[in-house]
Amino acid sequence: MKEAEERDAELEKIETALLLEGIYQRYGYDFRDYSSSSVGRRIRHRMRLEGLDDISSLLRNVLHDSDAFRRLLGDLIIPVTELFRDPEMFLAFRRNVAPELRKLPFVRIWHAGCSTGEEVYSLVVLLHEEGLLDKSRIYATDISEEALQRARDGILPIDRMQQYTRNYQAAGGTGEFSSYYASERGIVMLKPFLRERIVFARHNLATDSSFNEFHVVFCRNVMIYFNSELSNRVHGLFYDSLAAGGFLVLGGRESLAFTPIEDRYETWNDTHRIYRKIL
Structure with missing residues (x-):
């Protein structure tokens, strides 16, 4: 069981790297050096909303559909702000x-x-x-x-x-x-x-x-x-x-x-x- 979980985690890491590289090459937005935990949470959130089972499917959608990319971008860039914050x-x-x-x-x-x-x-x-x-x-x-x-x-x-x-x-x-x-x-x-x-x-x-x-x-x-x-x-x-x-x-x-x-x-x-x- 532990070995299977490790393989799944490694596969997700590879898929995430390919997704972020694809976003950079296709759209010019560079998230490759963002915190892996933060990016991972946001990617999984978008997968659930899109009804997708894996990151590779999300990559395919994002590369071929600019609307799908904009939806993901909205998750990767989450503005938290207000007037005179702090x-x-x-x-x-x-x-x-x-x-x-x-x-x-x-x-x-x-x-x-x-x-x-x-x-x-x-x-x-x-x-x-x-x-x-x-x-x-x-x-x-x-x-x-x-x-x-x-x-x-x-x-x-x-x-x-x-x-x-x-x-x-x-x-x-x-x-x-x-x-x-x-x-x-x-x-x-x-x-x-x-x-x-x-x-x-x-x-x-x-x-x-x-x-x-x-x-x-x-x-x-x-x-x-x-x-x-x-x-x-x-x-x-x-x-x-x-x-x-x-x-x-x-x-x-x-x-x-x-x-x-x-x-x-x-x-x-x-x-x-x-x-x-x-x-």
């Missing part, structure tokens, strides 16, 4: 980083893995209230074009507005949160001026290179899905993308500890994973 981090950024950004003539920010844009817009509101927005440009990127389109639209779920308001207040908001959006016929849309300083673009952290020099790089709760090899690659990408003295902001479960470049940063706020490039 408000204490935004409060720390407001207090500890914004004063440093005021010293610069112009501020370039890269928000990598922006998903549907809620955290990007949170940052824009913060920059506006700190008098930094007019001299800032925010580049918001994601692997998913569908998520990027939702981000460009700037439409919020009306049933989340009370939670978003509480988050905004906890993040040190200095105004009325309702001044940043308009509500009509059950649709909540962010004010157009919040979108004017954002450039949305597709970027794949697994394969694409740096495209500018930035004073801040946000990448929160993205690398928890990567294996160590891909995480190190992405950390190198961010390091190369940051100007001297630039800030890197990671998610609460992410850290520079034990990475090849941890000694090239100083910890600016350990609790909220804010680091500053020193070398």
Whole structure:
């Protein structure tokens, strides 16, 4: 019995590798170095929904049917985001980083893995209230074009507005949160001026290179899905993308500890994973 289970596990590993390689070769999305346990759960979930018995059948469908691929992609890229998510981090950024950004003539920010844009817009509101927005440009990127389109639209779920308001207040908001959006016929849309300083673009952290020099790089709760090899690659990408003295902001479960470049940063706020490039 144990030998049969080991053979099945090895076969699943081979099929998964072929599926991820096929996705990369056919569609250009690279999940080959994502956490195997996370990817495996999502693949099995899609198999159940599609009524398939094995990964090879899923591979065949994905390669020959772009709709099947988009369904699987929706499982592999699961956006978990909200306005002012982890408000204490935004409060720390407001207090500890914004004063440093005021010293610069112009501020370039890269928000990598922006998903549907809620955290990007949170940052824009913060920059506006700190008098930094007019001299800032925010580049918001994601692997998913569908998520990027939702981000460009700037439409919020009306049933989340009370939670978003509480988050905004906890993040040190200095105004009325309702001044940043308009509500009509059950649709909540962010004010157009919040979108004017954002450039949305597709970027794949697994394969694409740096495209500018930035004073801040946000990448929160993205690398928890990567294996160590891909995480190190992405950390190198961010390091190369940051100007001297630039800030890197990671998610609460992410850290520079034990990475090849941890000694090239100083910890600016350990609790909220804010680091500053020193070398």
